[in-house]
Amino acid sequence: MTAILRAAPKISAETPPLSLRPERPEDAVAVEHLIDRAFGPGRFAKTAERLREGRKPLTDLSFVAWDNGVLVGCVRQWPVTVGDRPVVFLGPFAVDPAWRSRGLGAALIAKACAAATEAGHDAILLVGDAPYFGPLGFDPVPKGQVVLPGPVDARRILTHSLKPGAGEGLSGLVKAGW
Numbered sequence: 001m002t003a004i005l006r007a008a009p010k011i012s013a014e015t016p017p018l019s020l021r022p023e024r025p026e027d028a029v030a031v032e033h034l035i036d037r038a039f040g041p042g043r044f045a046k047t048a049e050r051l052r053e054g055r056k057p058l059t060d061l062s063f064v065a066w067d068n069g070v071l072v073g074c075v076r077q078w079p080v081t082v083g084d085r086p087v088v089f090l091g092p093f094a095v096d097p098a099w100r101s102r103g104l105g106a107a108l109i110a111k112a113c114a115a116a117t118e119a120g121h122d123a124i125l126l127v128g129d130a131p132y133f134g135p136l137g138f139d140p141v142p143k144g145q146v147v148l149p150g151p152v153d154a155r156r157i158l159t160h161s162l163k164p165g166a167g168e169g170l171s172g173l174v175k176a177g178w
């Protein structure tokens, strides 16, 4: 089964029967379930969660992928400030194992970045793996320049500039909200 899926051609965001669209309130339960399955209970211990707890994601900038009534992918984005600059914070981000390695993750990130650009934001910040996010346009922040509210491997703090130089210029403590 896995071999067949991996041999399938790369999909695009619009490949039928996939529906990729902004998150709606009624998606929330399925999104939580997919994130739980991807990360397990440890998700709530992550430093990034300190920037999300008790808040709602920016649903216009968050995307879900449905395949015939099954939620198979999601990416959420949140409002944070870095120093005194409003920035979009990306995560969690997950794809159902049955849909992995077919380009859906990259398509979700592309949608999230395009929506944030269209909304006029300067930069996206995330905590994630550079080998995955680097080819999608995310660069590591110089060590110590951006400080999260808890322990994080500095090599995993990545930004994507939506305006020239905006990501590299981020500096200071990251706080929840704008």
Ligand SMILES: CC(C)(COP(=O)(O)OP(=O)(O)OC[C@H]1O[C@@H](n2cnc3c(N)ncnc32)[C@H](O)[C@@H]1OP(=O)(O)O)[C@@H](O)C(=O)NCCC(=O)NCCS
Pocket: 038, 039, 093, 094, 095, 096, 099, 100, 101, 102, 103, 104, 105, 106, 107, 127, 128, 129, 131, 132
């Ligand atoms: C990360 C994730 C969302 C990618 O979804 P996806 O739809 O498979 O992504 P894509 O199809 O765009 O890319 C798949 C490729 O990225 C690679 N990849 C996945 N996670 C990676 C990581 N953490 N670091 C480096 N490469 C990674 C895969 O091996 C795959 O490579 P291949 O094409 O050579 O097989 C998915 O693997 C997932 O849900 N993982 C569990 C949750 C998670 O780690 N989320 C990200 C937190 S930063």
